[in-house]
Amino acid sequence: ILIAQDLGDYGKDGDSKSSQLVNMLRSILDSIPDPDLWLRLLYLYPDEITDDLLDLMAEEPNRICRYVDMPIQHISNRLLRKMRRKTT
Numbered sequence: 224i225l226i227a228q229d230l231g232d233y234g235k236d237g238d239s240k241s242s243q244l245v246n247m248l249r250s251i252l253d254s255i256p257d258p259d260l261w262l263r264l265l266y267l268y269p270d271e272i273t274d275d276l277l278d279l280m281a282e283e284p285n286r287i288c289r290y291v292d293m294p295i296q297h298i299s300n301r302l303l304r305k306m307r308r309k310t311t
Contacts, residue, residue: 225264231271245275252286261285265292 225248227233234243248262264287272291280287 225262227266229266229268229271230264231267242271242273244271245273245279248276248279248287252283258285261288263288263290263292267291267293269293 231242231244233247251262252260280289
């Protein structure tokens with residue numbers, strides 16, 4: 224299980240302005256060829272679920288869970304506005 228407060232921001236604290244999550248996932252999958260290894264991604268926000276991430280999930284259906292944990296407040300635009308969150 225990969226878990227972070229905001230997993231989609233992985234790598235943005237370095238020189239990159241874009242998430243390095245897909246690169247990290249590919250690196251993990253390549254370095255551990257065990258077909259029984261599977262990854263579950265916890266705490267991704269809707270705007271961080273990129274086409275590259277979806278493509279990787281589709282390429283590795285037995286190794287990356289097709290379930291993405293998203294904080295529940297993201298189902299309500301009204302609540303997000305009240306929380307002054309960047310996405311709705």
